[in-house]
Every structure is written in C-alpha cells, then in structure tokens.
Amino acid sequence: MKEELQLKIIERFPQFYKPNLYGCNQKRFYFECMDGFFDLIWKTSEDIENALKKYPVIYLESFSIVQVKTKFRELRVYWGFDKETAGVLDTNTSSLIYSNLVEITNRAGTLSRSLCEVCGRNIPAEHIDMTNNWILKCPDCAKKEQDEKQSSEI
Numbered sequence: 072m073k074e075e076l077q078l079k080i081i082e083r084f085p086q087f088y089k090p091n092l093y094g095c096n097q098k099r100f101y102f103e104c105m106d107g108f109f110d111l112i113w114k115t116s117e118d119i120e121n122a123l124k125k126y127p128v129i130y131l132e133s134f135s136i137v138q139v140k141t142k143f144r145e146l147r148v149y150w151g152f153d154k155e156t157a158g159v160l161d162t163n164t165s166s167l168i169y170s171n172l173v174e175i176t177n178r179a180g181t182l183s184r185s186l187c188e189v190c191g192r193n194i195p196a197e198h199i200d201m202t203n204n205w206i207l208k209c210p211d212c213a214k215k216e217q218d219e220k221q222s223s224e225i
Contacts, residue, residue, distance in 0.1 A: 072102040076109045084116045087136045087150075103140030105206065107191035108183060112139060115148060115179040122171045129156060130168055144207055146183035148176040187212050 081088045081100055088100035102112065116136075123131040133156035138149040150172060152160065185193055187209035194209045208216070 072104055072106055072109065076106055077102050080109070080112060080116065083113070084120065086131065087116060087119065087134065089135050100136075103138070104146060105141070105188040107186055107188040108141070108146050110191055111146060111179055111183055111186060112148075115175060118175045119150075119172060122175060123168070126164060126168060130160065130164070132156075133160075141183075141188060141206070144184065145180045148179055150176065183207075189216075 077100075080102070090099055102108075104112075119134075119136075120131075123134055130152070133152045134150065135153070136148060136150045138147070140147055152165075184207070185195065186207065187194060188207045189212040190209060192209050192211075
C-alpha cells in the first residue's frame with residue numbers, strides 16, 4: 072500500500088497500528104496489501120473502534136492490530152490485547168468483545184474477496200483475474216498490467 076495511504080490510517084487510528092518488533096527494528100506499522108483495500112481497512116478500523124468504545128476504556132487501550140495483509144486471496148487482520156492487561160480483563164466481557172472482533176475481521180476478509188486489490192472496485196468474484204494466483208484484480212487492472220508488461224518488453 073502506498074506510504075501516504077498507510078499514514079492516513081495510522082494517523083487516524085494510532086492506538087491500533089503500532090510498530091511490531093518481531094526481531095526487526097520497525098519504526099512504524101506496515102500494511103502488507105495493495106491500495107485497493109484502503110477503504111475496507113479504514114471501515115474495519117472504525118468498526119473495531121466503535122465496538123471497543125462500548126466497553127471499559129482498558130479494552131481500547133490494551134488492544135492493537137498486529138498485522139494486516141493479504142493471505143489466501145483475502146484481507147487478513149490479526150489483532151490482540153497486550154499480555155499485561157489481558158490477565159486482568161473480565162472473562163465474560165472479554166468473550167463478548169472477542170466474538171465481536173472476530174465477526175468484524177471475518178467480515179472484512181469476506182468483503183475483500185470481491186474487491187480488486189489494486190483499485191478497490193467491487194466486482195463479482197467470477198470477474199476477478201487471478202492469473203498470478205496472489206493479487207485479486209478486476210479485468211481493467213489486469214488488462215492495464217498486461218498492457219504495461221507488453222510495452223516494457225518491446
């Protein structure tokens with residue numbers, strides 16, 4: 072995803088998108104998908120924020136999104152609560168929140184299967200180009216890529 076789009080999401084939802092230090096010195100969160108999923112990630116972030124605001128603030132403060140990427144041709148949003156806080160959270164409330172967050176992130180994955188990952192256009196699944204087996208593309212974006220590839224070979 073383009074740098075400026077990533078920064079828009081991070082600036083709007085800084086409490087969710089923090090650097091992940093998995094053995095690398097990452098200075099900020101990175102999205103592992105293309106620009107076409109920007110609106111869906113934004114909406115999903117809003118839905119998560121609204122869901123968490125219904126509960127004590129400790130849930131919102133201890134929550135973070137660990138990774139956002141395309142995997143198996145759909146958007147995946149991985150998240151969790153920090154370990155220090157997780158141990159003191161109410162079990163019943165945590166179960167409700169967990170169910171709600173799973174529903175929100177699963178819905179994002181389902182919706183992404185009918186989006187062009189390049190331009191974000193919503194198209195029927197049978198019209199999505201999967202020639203490279205990884206990036207979901209609408210026919211227009213697939214044709215544009217093919218035309219660019221052919222012109223660069225000349």
